[in-house]
Amino acid sequence: MVRDRRPSPQTAAVLTALAASGEDWSHGYDLCRDLGLKAGTVYPILIRLTERGLVETSWETDPPRGRPARHLYRLSTAGAEFARTVAATARTGQSAPAPGAARLAPRTT
Structure with missing residues (x-):
């Protein structure tokens, strides 16, 4: 059985912030501060979100001198x-589907 659960408000906020960044990379610290x-x-x-394939990660390639490289985040396709589904369901008040619900459905053989 697949649980159909709406993302928490915090998860929805992270998705919305990453969606607003488009294809640009975001730092976790900036997300914490902005949200x-x-x-x-x-x-x-x-x-x-990364484990579910919804977020891509990368290491900063050219950090400023004296600071270690940071992880970067952006939404995958x-x-x-x-994120669009979550935003749309938030506007209508419906329950958002669980990410990857079709992928997690039990197999019938």
Whole structure:
């Protein structure tokens, strides 16, 4: 059985912020600051979204001198589609489908 659960408000906020960035990369710290959420909230969300194929990650290739490279995040194609679905269902008040629900459905053999 597949759970059809709406993303948490924090997850929806992260998706919306990444969608607003388009194809540009975002830093986790900037997301925390812009959304007013703590790192202990944002980074686990980013990890879950990455594991589900909704977010792409990369390392910063040319960090400023004296600072280590940071992780960068942006929505994948599937993530952008899911973010649009979440935004649309938020406007209508319906429940958003679980990300990858079709992929997680039990197989019948």
